[in-house]
Amino acid sequence: MNSITLTVNGVPCEARDVRPHTTLLNWLRDQGLTGSKEGCAEGECGACAVLVARPAEGGGTRLESVNSCLVLLAALNGGEVVTAEGLGTPGHLHPVQRELAVRGGSQCGYCTPGFVVSMAAEYYRQGRPADDFDIHALSGNLCRCTGYRPIVDAARALGSPAEEDLLTQRRSEAPPLPQPTHLQTPDGEFHRPTTLAEALDLLAAQPGAVLLAGGTDWGVDVNLRHSRAAITVALDGLPELQTLTWNPDHLEIGAGLTLSDIERRLAGRVPLLAEWLPLFASRLIRNSATLGGNLGTASPIGDSPPVLLALDARVVLVSASGEREVPLADYFTGYRRTVRRGDELIRAVGIPLPLAPLSGFYKIAKRRFDDISSVAVGIALDLDGEVVRSVRIGLGGVAATPIRAYATEEVLISQPWNERTVREAARVLRGEGTPLDDHRASAAYRAAMLEQALLKFYFQKPAQEVTA
Template identity: 65%
Template sequence: RDAAFAVGAPADEDPLARRREQAPPAPVATEYTRDDTAFLRRDTLAETLRLLRERPDAVVVAGSTDWGVEVNIRARRADCVVAVDRLPELRELRVEEDHIEIGAALTLTEIERRLDGTVPLLAELFPQFASRLIRNGATLGGNLGTGSPIGDSPPVLLALEASLLLADADGEREVPLAEYFTGYRQSVRRPGELIRAVRVPLPLSPVTAFHKIAKRRFDDISSVAVAFALDVEEGVVRKARIGLGGVAATPVRALATEAALEGRPWSAQTAEDAARVLRGEGTPMDDHRASSLYRSAMLGQSLLKLYAQTTEAVPS
């Protein structure tokens, strides 16, 4: 830090300093080939989808915060890489009367700034998702597209009852996120199909929380991630949605716990009873991040923590 300060500030006429004050150049269609490999960027979503129909083996990248690690650390290479990060059709954010639609190629930082707290559960997720540098490039489409069971956004989006708009050269379909994952890093997404947007229904549940359990508080991979969205009316849990990450081969909804909460008073006894159910959700395993017993314990503790955090605001 001292060395950086010792360098001093650039002169007013410094070309790099002047360049930083200008808008970035507009993205242009790109086709770079070397030997038998290619990096391709198209101008429109329709052109990209036609390309993916021709090259279903292509690796699709936006921020490349996941694939970039594979290239850098594991020396993986792809015959064809297709960039979608600047496609206008994937960079829209619209707030409608009954839903919010978030473009799959918007970075997490862009979503955070544009929503500005409109979705409190997402607002709670963002500061815990990796680092600011990663959030400047990472996208919801990428986090969901990899199908990782330890991604931080799937539990939150499951609790929000989000659905995905999947597009290919033949058209578009909407798939509930709860039906999207089919196995470890597997999904219903077909070859040549892209996640165009994430749709979050409105109105939102008023009682929400995101609990991320990791070895480091920030900038770490989750051992367990739990997202809650509850409707509590007149002291009774009318609706409960709970998304889990890190406790099964895919992100999952805690359906048994949701059933144990709904229709019961939001009380310490209900929280304790439901916490016992939550400890048995998923199929936690032992690995270098946490033991299965620890993961189960954290699941139950997360619900007790939620109750403790909300009892001052919600009648019991």
């Protein structure tokens, strides 16, 4: 029987006849837990949000909000989920639910469970001061009728959770361990290995398998394009992909770490990543998305490649036959194509140290937050006095692949870092790549934004910040 076990709202459950492409959202609704809704089926509205239990740094459990429409049920074998129904009942409201109710934070109610869940994730965050609620924890949740002021009021009215609260106590307990999974149905096979060696053996035997990390890209294909894989290999249970290591000459970030985990563990120590991460989708997505997944999709508008190109990153690829490193600048070979072989997976991303002293990330999109880039630019600069010692510029959205702006870099190298040099280089940057007209932006607009990004970098981050 193709079954898995998981804990839902504190109750152990067995899900039977699980198909490889069944989402957590659809299964929950089949169980009568209809608080979670399908609004967009692509992780942009938050109506489907639930809490999942994950390991916290230093031990214990962290409750994180994720889009259940993008999570495949089979990838939660042995896991723990809390829905809006598990937080409180009409007769005994959870503090988050109560504040939303008394402050007028709900009208039609469609979006309310998602807001409740995301608000609860921040409410239970370890170390959160009682008077400091990070309102960006609600990003990715949309409300079309109430407006956001009463929702924000409710969030800011929350204090600290009570010590007798069961979910408060849950934070000090160990989280569930990933369980190995193998499903075989007429719809395909699903594998969830728990060691890297097992995963590599699977890929050696089945090099055409779809690799599943956070599911924020593949989940959209499953929901909206009805994509189905003959074989899916989930990588979320591999501890070897979830490391972050500082070495004397490089930083290595595990390909399976979620972006939220990277943000927490780095704590601003890589300024370019710290500038980029808050602009990547929403907190709901960052709680699932991984660097390996973002690079694995090889999208020309993915936000991480321009940043990593500016950081001179290398991709660590591993297979059953060994490991190799590829400069990210050589990794992309065409539209959504890379040098990664079918029997390989991305184990980590390496970033050389020391870091360039001056860096910046510029994302041009219709919305400042939670939007797909029209153009993305990452810049890393090192000066020798007032002369450019080295510079790297990564671009996204202006070619079939993310690219380095080599012509612009050549104009800047060994030149004085002044307005005249920068304006000349900006004109060259305008011509980098082969931007297209599409529904997000015209080719002319994209070219203009490239030029403006370098000028903005110069005027916002003067040389004295580096030489002081």
